[in-house]
Amino acid sequence: MARHDRLVMLATLAVLQVLTVVTGVYAMTTDFSLGALTRQTSPTEPTASPPEGSPPPAPVVTSGPVLAQLSVKSGGGPLPTKGTLTRQLTDALGDEALGKRVGAVVLDAATGERIFAAGADTPITPASTTKIVTCVAALASLGPDARLSTRVVQGASPDAVVLVGGGDPLLAGPSARQGGYPKQASLATLASRTAAALKARNVKKVTLTYDTSLYTGPATAPGWKPGYIPEGNVAPVHALAIDEGRQNPRSNTPRLSDPPAHAAAAFARLLRGKGVTVAKSVRPGKAPAGAAELGRVDSAPVYALVEHTLTHSDNDLAEALARHVAIKEGQPASFDGGTKAIIAVLQRLGAAQGVALSDASGLSIRNRISAAALAKLVAMAGSPASPGLHAVASGMPIAGFSGTLGNGRRFTGRDSRGQVGLVRAKTGTLNNVNTLAGLATTKDGRLVTFAFLADQVPVNAEPVLDRLAAIVARS
Template sequence: MGASLSRHRFAWLVTASVAAFAVLGSGAVALGAATAPSPVAATPTATPTPTPTETTPPPRPVSTVEQTASPLRTCSVAWLLDDGRFGKLQAQVLTADGQLLFERDPATASQTASSMKVLTAAAALNVLGPDFRATTRVVAGAEPGTIVLVGGGDLTLTRLPSGQEPVYTGAAHLDDLAGKAKAEWESRFPGTPITRIVLDSSYFGGKTWGDTWPPTERGTGWLSHITALQVDADRADPRVFLSQRGDDPVGRAGAAFAQYFGGVSVEQGTAPPGAAELASVSSQPLSTLIPQFLIPSDNSLAEMVARHVAIALGAGNTIDALATAIPEALRVYGIDTSALRIADGSGMSRNNAVAPSYLTALFVKIHAREGNLGILRDGLPVAGESGTLNYSNRFFGDNAVARGHVRAKSGSISSAYTLTGMIDAADGSTLIFAIFATGNVGASARTAIDTLTTAFYRCGGNLSNN
């Protein structure tokens, strides 16, 4: 190939040039094809889409009040809540200033048992005032030689001689009333003997026994017939709290009064209008009566006070009048009373219905001594120290640690056991609480309630709602 190239140099140059030109030409054609513009089809002119106007959202309101994080509370009582002794459990716990710590179905109105007495006391302090006293009078009768013993709704009046104290310390004495009446009679009607006594119990009206009150409560000494005239709340023994009650409290009072006048006739009736008063005696003030019915849970005395509330409000003088009178009297405290159902003043009726949350709201005010409510606060039983919370079946064993630290009103009827009030907790905080155990319950519910209360005491302000 080299020899050929030497012999024919010119021919090879021509051939190479031709080849190079062919290659270069092909590349140019290809390059031109690659860069030439493609044909574009004609399209109609589109209407331009308007550009949306950009808006700035209004600024979010920011509170000027400094927000404080809620504390993380870690003390749980959940392990106690499934105790079958509770039946149906309802409960609520608040701080002293009303902040919620714990609750289980607190808004359902349920049977109260004797926790109802807290409402009765609060109603009475508003309507009657702490200085209210119930008065028993003797007036001249319509016929010569007749006097009328007029009951004014003082069930504490005692037939014990002056100088002897009954269950109701400081009560008025029947012998004092009789002595005053005899002296005034002799002054007004000298030489005219008293030969007849009329007993007037008309200040209270209607039925004397609640529809659902068990009759056995008279035999066990927990409740008397509610009449405006009676002595020692109709106890067989005026010095024994749980002394048997009778079936005729007016007759018992009349017989006790008549003994100071010799052989006179005694009958029931009413005083003539405008009769001249011969003598009177009065009960202790309401400020004394309230602890006398709260601490030992005196049903008769609570019913007496409730009836006076109804009379003072013009609602009537019967037990049925309490349904409207007690809620009306409680409205002053600013707590919604629309769900209250009131059947009596003592809580003995299973027809009462109050929500635990109502009681805790009221106890916030009681603890703060709002109005005259400090009297109620000071008149409550204290665990291990007084009244129904000092019985051997309350706050014993492991629960004894809470003795002296729980100030509350207990309640017990066959279908409801309750406890509501205040706890001075172990950490120094004050708790407001209510516990209801209703439905299929028995006396052992008291211990379950005390155990839960003691757990609240131990947790204090660290009580968790979980």
């Protein structure tokens, strides 16, 4: 019966990954049927360490599919034996590869009861597990079906147009490949709609400016290392960008120093290709208040953006989501405003204790989050009482199969490979920092959440973190 319960829970976890257009649920590329598992590889986590990379109103609309309610239950099995689990985890936590500062928590997902804790409330640099916090706040504040909009409006005269950045870093440029998940808004589509609107007004020649005023403050965060942008881990954060500020959408490097100017230049070329003459000079400017809209494209819904952020550890998208939370919560759309807004949302959820942020992606070495806080947020995201947060659970990589856990380096040890497919978790990696937080089912089908964090790692503690998660899964 235990085996049956375990398979049922595995199927339940698989449902979290399946989303369709009709129900708001999509089918990911991983074949996660019980009959066969097809290993998928994906880029390693984009971090800085060795591989694990009055303005217009906020353009958020609430149209499109809504995330279907998901059945995440504790299962019929008993809690794991605490004595055995404590002994095994304590032994693994003694591994020198973890260094001297470690936080570890295991919770029963249904009740929040602590099954294991060691250094649970210690503030630790979380690296990319910070994105769990950001994504919970985004879903709770914006809602799972909100979208980010990029617009073109009329300028001060009928022959002037303004490209208005809406904070959608996934906006696809002319050379981007289409067809992946989530579906990206397209700059080419925006140009086509704008050209059609101009031709309907008999306007054949325009000047073009671009408005990035949705965001404020610096484009890099406190605690970011100088190498993050040149190494391709993140682009400078602006309200207007295509292909996440990449010069080549198929490569993390180089990242552009001025993503808005690059996006506007690409838009001008696309308009010219549609028969609209665009003045040679394309400059930053401000959209007039109440300007008529000539064209608009919307991003995928926030739940899909959250899933992408977590599966691929997308730093650019995490920072964008934080700024939209800031706008919704009445804060400036900046690093400071975004982190303040995230904390305010967590306070409403009763989950702010143990969270201190300087950015939303986890690249900042100033962030501090406790293992207790992360495990609690994962449990909240998987709870039937929080259907709007379920994209956090469905977006987490599957051990050995997807995202930053499907890169061929994780859950490959003899003490962890037996739990491939049975753990979902968000990874975190910076220099001397390794973290892992997620959920798993025990051998008797009990759903539990965990967080393991270490920020004084001598070299690399990923295999130890995998072993810790595997111990939980087979307990």
